[in-house]
Amino acid sequence: MTSQWSAPSAPGPVRATVPVPGSKSITNRVLVLAALADEPSTVHAPLRSRDTVLMAEALASLGAEIADGPDGSWLVRPGALRGPVDVDCGLAGTVMRFLPPAAALADGEIRFDGDPHARARPMSTVLGALRGLGADVTGDALPFTLHGKGSLPGGEVTIDASGSSQFVSGLLLSGARYDDGVTVRHVGKPVPSLPHIDMTVDVLRSAGVTVETEQDVWRVLPGPIAGREWHVEPDLSNATVFLAAAAITGGEVTIPGWPSHTTQAGDAVRTILERMGCTVTLSSNGLTVRGPDRLSGVDIDLHDESELTPTVCALAALADGPSRIRGVAHIRGHETDRIAALVNEINGLGGAATETEDGLTIDPKPLTSGVWKAYADHRMATAGAIIGLVVPGVSVDDIGSTTKTIPDFPGMWTRMLAKKDG
Numbered sequence: 001m002t003s004q005w006s007a008p009s010a011p012g013p014v015r016a017t018v019p020v021p022g023s024k025s026i027t028n029r030v031l032v033l034a035a036l037a038d039e040p041s042t043v044h045a046p047l048r049s050r051d052t053v054l055m056a057e058a059l060a061s062l063g064a065e066i067a068d069g070p071d072g073s074w075l076v077r078p079g080a081l082r083g084p085v086d087v088d089c090g091l092a093g094t095v096m097r098f099l100p101p102a103a104a105l106a107d108g109e110i111r112f113d114g115d116p117h118a119r120a121r122p123m124s125t126v127l128g129a130l131r132g133l134g135a136d137v138t139g140d141a142l143p144f145t146l147h148g149k150g151s152l153p154g155g156e157v158t159i160d161a162s163g164s165s166q167f168v169s170g171l172l173l174s175g176a177r178y179d180d181g182v183t184v185r186h187v188g189k190p191v192p193s194l195p196h197i198d199m200t201v202d203v204l205r206s207a208g209v210t211v212e213t214e215q216d217v218w219r220v221l222p223g224p225i226a227g228r229e230w231h232v233e234p235d236l237s238n239a240t241v242f243l244a245a246a247a248i249t250g251g252e253v254t255i256p257g258w259p260s261h262t263t264q265a266g267d268a269v270r271t272i273l274e275r276m277g278c279t280v281t282l283s284s285n286g287l288t289v290r291g292p293d294r295l296s297g298v299d300i301d302l303h304d305e306s307e308l309t310p311t312v313c314a315l316a317a318l319a320d321g322p323s324r325i326r327g328v329a330h331i332r333g334h335e336t337d338r339i340a341a342l343v344n345e346i347n348g349l350g351g352a353a354t355e356t357e358d359g360l361t362i363d364p365k366p367l368t369s370g371v372w373k374a375y376a377d378h379r380m381a382t383a384g385a386i387i388g389l390v391v392p393g394v395s396v397d398d399i400g401s402t403t404k405t406i407p408d409f410p411g412m413w414t415r416m417l418a419k420k421d422g
């Protein structure tokens with residue numbers, strides 16, 4: 001689904017209010033919990049994009065009933081999980097890491113595969129852990145097959161989760177359904193994207209599951225999972241792309257419905273943009289960002305909010321001074337090797353970016369027109385759109401990749417640019 005797209009230039013300072021769809025991370029956690037619950041659930045304001053539709057379709061083929069409710073909600077009725085089933089993970093980390101621990105509870109054979117690059121994303125930690133918990137799995141990366149027996153003993157596993165927080169989240173989400181629950185112990189370099197594990201613990205507790213945590217150890221006790229009404233927050237990481245438009249054009253963008261308390265890693269954009277010189281205000285209207293005359297470079301550790309790296313790098317490439325992004329070595333295993341991709345694309349437009357062991361440095365230089373490659377990665381595509389706002393003649397080779405987490409990014413972007421003051 002490649003689709004070359006000429007990135008529109010900003011006609012002036014961008015001034016708009018941009019409602020953004022629901023959080024991918026919350027939607028896909030809640031779908032798994034709703035499918036494993038004791039009673040039906042309603043998921044209000046879910047994200048409906050490729051990653052979440054793949055999750056819903058996979059859970060439905062495993063035995064859950066997922067129907068459309070009023071106002072775009074999803075009604076989820078749990079059912080006995082069974083194979084044979086073929087699961088398409090697309091390029092979704094949340095599907096490939098969260099579903100196998102649930103599918104291990106099914107009766108029958110469950111085969112997993114995904115997009116070409118999905119086969120390169122790290123999976124062996126999750127599959128090794130499932131074997132340790134009693135599952136029968138063939139393969140160590142996509143494609144792989146689970147030979148389900150209808151239940152899983154569970155217990156304690158030690159893993160190295162320095163490659164992805166999703167290894168931990170996936171095991172915890174289904175752990176209450178294992179005979180002995182699950183205890184996940186991490187040994188290795190620090191776990192990245194920790195707010196995402198906090199989010200997992202938070203949704204589990206909201207479903208009445210008992211979770212105990214200590215440093216690098218998470219324990220989920222066996223027990224019921226409550227069905228309930230879930231309300232999905234707007235996706236704050238996707239929102240950063242629209243806020244970036246204000247930051248680089250000296251404009252003002254408001255995202256309505258920004259939560260005052262959240263476990264979403266994207267909330268960190270508030271401090272990041274302030275450090276780069278923006279004025280950031282959180283009020284009952286939402287989050288408003290006003291861009292400065294000149295954006296400052298930043299030296300920043302994004303280990304906890306690594307999915308913001310492409311947006312931050314796009315801003316850094318347009319800033320007034322040098323930037324250094326640290327703590328994100330593991331994003332080489334995201335949708336693409338994001339460090340290499342960002343360096344290639346920034347330099348391809350005449351910039352000066354350099355890979356480091358755990359991130360990159362960017363020295364702003366005047367950028368020129370050219371094709372920005374997305375590598376099938378939604379956040380690479382949106383980073384190209386940000387740069388294209390102020391660098392004439394930029395096109396993004398595969399804007400369709402944004403459907404991974406935003407159903408209509410080109411439409412939202414055009415509407416944002418068409419808005420007048422106020």
Ligand SMILES: O=C(O)C1=C[C@@H](OP(=O)(O)O)[C@@H](O)[C@H](O)C1
Binds near residue numbers: 306
């Ligand atoms: O659990 C989740 O929903 C996510 C966890 C993070 O993954 P990593 O820990 O691999 O960075 C994040 O980057 C990804 O976008 C979503």
Ligand SMILES: C=C(OP(=O)(O)O)C(=O)O
Binds near residue numbers: 091092094334335405
């Ligand atoms: C890393 C990301 O996605 P995934 O859930 O596929 O890992 C992301 O959205 O930035």
